[in-house]
Structures are given as C-alpha cells and as structure tokens.
Amino acid sequence: MKVFLKSDINMRVKAFNENNLETVYDSPIAGGGESSATSPMEAMLQTLGACSYMDMISILRKKRKTISDFNMEIDAKRAEEHPKVFTEVFIKISVISPDATLEDIKKAAELSYNKYCSVAAMFKASGCRLDYSCEIISPSEIITK
Amino acid sequence: MKVFLKSDINMRVKAFNENNLETVYDSPIAGGGESSATSPMEAMLQTLGACSYMDMISILRKKRKTISDFNMEIDAKRAEEHPKVFTEVFIKISVISPDATLEDIKKAAELSYNKYCSVAAMFKASGCRLDYSCEIISPSEIITK
Numbered sequence: 001m002k003v004f005l006k007s008d009i010n011m012r013v014k015a016f017n018e019n020n021l022e023t024v025y026d027s028p029i030a031g032g033g034e035s036s037a038t039s040p041m042e043a044m045l046q047t048l049g050a051c052s053y054m055d056m057i058s059i060l061r062k063k064r065k066t067i068s069d070f071n072m073e074i075d076a077k078r079a080e081e082h083p084k085v086f087t088e089v090f091i092k093i094s095v096i097s098p099d100a101t102l103e104d105i106k107k108a109a110e111l112s113y114n115k116y117c118s119v120a121a122m123f124k125a126s127g128c129r130l131d132y133s134c135e136i137i138s139p140s141e142i143i144t145k
Numbered sequence: 146m147k148v149f150l151k152s153d154i155n156m157r158v159k160a161f162n163e164n165n166l167e168t169v170y171d172s173p174i175a176g177g178g179e180s181s182a183t184s185p186m187e188a189m190l191q192t193l194g195a196c197s198y199m200d201m202i203s204i205l206r207k208k209r210k211t212i213s214d215f216n217m218e219i220d221a222k223r224a225e226e227h228p229k230v231f232t233e234v235f236i237k238i239s240v241i242s243p244d245a246t247l248e249d250i251k252k253a254a255e256l257s258y259n260k261y262c263s264v265a266a267m268f269k270a271s272g273c274r275l276d277y278s279c280e281i282i283s284p285s286e287i288i289t290k
Contacts, residue, residue, distance in 0.1 A: 001223065003187050005194040007215035013198050015183070015191035023168060023183045025195035032203055038160070038168045040196035042148050043188055044264055046160035049150040050170035051185035053158050058177055070152035078146065083266035119189055121228035125271035 010034060041078070049074050049091065051119040055112035056105075065104055068139055069096035089123060091132040098139050105134040155179060186223070194219050194236065196264040200257035210249055213284055214241035234268060236277040243284050250279040
C-alpha cells in the first residue's frame with residue numbers, strides 16, 4: 001500500500017492514495033496551523049471508527065440485517081508527555097435497525113475489535129486501552145421520541 | 146479529543162471533528178465498498194505522514210529555513226493474517242529548500258520519529274518497523290534538470 005503527501009499552505013498538507021483521491025489534514029491553531037481541516041490525531045481516531053464500522057456493516061449484512069443508520073462517537077485521552085500517544089479510547093456505537101438485535105451489534109463489535117479491525121489491533125498493541133458500548137434503536141422508537 | 150462518524154451510502158462513512166469539519170472514508174471495492182474515498186488503512190498511513198510533516202515543518206521554521214516544497218511517499222506492508230496490521234513502513238521525504246541542508250532535514254525527521262510524532266510512536270509501539278530516507282533539492286537544481 002502506498003500513500004503520498006504534498007505540502008499545502010502553512011501546516012496544511014494534501015494526501016493522496018494510489019487512486020489519487022485526496023484527503024486534507026491541518027494542524028490545530030495551538031500547533032501552529034489554522035484548524036482548516038481534520039488534524040492527523042483526529043483522523044487517526046476516525047480511522048479506528050471507520051475501519052471497525054466497515055467490519056460491522058459487513059458482518060451485519062451477512063446476517064441479512066437492515067441498517068437504517070449507524071453512528072459512532074469516539075472519545076480519547078492522550079498522554080500528557082511527548083509523544084502524546086492515545087492512552088484510552090471509548091467508542092459509543094448507536095445503530096438504528098428494524099431487525100437487528102442488541103446481541104447482533106455486540107457480536108459484530110466484538111468480532112471487529114478482537115479479530116478483524118487492523119486499526120484497533122494496532123491501537124491495542126501500542127498499549128492503548130480500548131472500550132466500547134453498543135446501543136440499538138428501532139425506527140418505531142424514534143418516531144415516538 | 147472527540148470525533149464522530151455517521152453512515153453514508155454502502156460502506157462509505159462520514160467523519161467529523163469537534164469543529165464539524167468532514168472527512169470521508171470508503172472501503173476498497175475488494176472489501177465491499179466502492180473505493181470512492183481514501184480507505185481507513187490508507188488514511189491511517191497518511192496520518193503518520195501528516196503528523197510527522199507538521200513536526201518537521203515546525204522544527205525547520207524554528208531554524209528559519211525556507212521550505213518551498215515538501216513531499217512524502219509512504220510505502221507499507223501489512224500482515225497476511227487478520228487483523229492485517231502494518232508490519233513495515235518506509236517514508237521517503239523529499240524537501241525543496243534554498244537554504245536547508247540535508248542535515249537539517251535529517252535532524253527534523255529524527256526528532257519527529259523518535260520524540261514528537263504521536264502516530265509514529267503508536268506505530269512503533271504496536272510492533273511495526275518504521276524507516277525513512279531524506280532528500281534535499283535546491284531550487285536551482287530543479288531549474289537545471
């Protein structure tokens with residue numbers, strides 16, 4: 001796998017994959033950038049969410065479950081000293097589905113975080129603690145809320 | 146630090162930081178997606194580049210060096226078995242500057258990869274091998290090429 005980066009304005013950097021699809025990163029203002037795009041550490045955390053999201057969607061589809069909506073909120077703590085690695089990550093998974101059960105979601109999350117998700121495996125191997133919670137909402141519950 | 150993810154079409158997912166800036170990820174076609182955006186593993190590799198790029202720009206600016214252009218090419222190998230973590234990463238750094246020396250670039254890279262870069266620290270702590278090379282090109286060399 002190859003990726004490419006090219007300097008843009010100030011601390012901002014443009015990144016490309018082998019298909020030339022672009023993703024832009026910027027440093028927060030506190031780091032000398034302009035907060036004009038997602039920071040590298042925010043994006044690293046998002047890749048953990050995106051990688052496990054794709055695993056879970058794939059697992060739930062194999063079970064022929066309908067996923068109307070899938071949301072994640074990821075909260076992370078970093079070490080105070082350089083290199084300020086992530087030390088604790090909590091992922092809140094919320095799925096809207098007319099037919100999936102909470103057990104289905106929990107099983108998909110467990111398979112992702114303990115077997116398939118490459119990013120989660122690297123976070124855990126680095127010493128970062130990783131926890132998650134799962135919630136399932138049926139479309140009828142939303143209508144009554 | 147918090148980030149948020151929301152399902153989009155098929156395996157595609159939209160991610161947001163706390164300032165609501167959006168980054169989109171998609172699964173490769175081989176993984177059931179449509180390769181419409183950078184994949185989570187490509188993006189994870191890009192965050193390694195972007196994080197160290199920002200360190201290096203910051204270090205070189207403190208030395209009052211002018212950086213006309215800064216490019217990175219990152220090549221990575223993954224494990225064959227699930228969870229298919231990154232096992233080896235090579236970063237090729239190429240800087241165009243009228244006044245920075247190769248030693249300046251090497252020193253900035255060394256400080257980033259061994260002290261400041263959070264992403265690099267997590268890659269290394271996970272067991273991934275990380276190597277890099279540095280190249281400096283003066284603007285006059287480009288003109289004569």
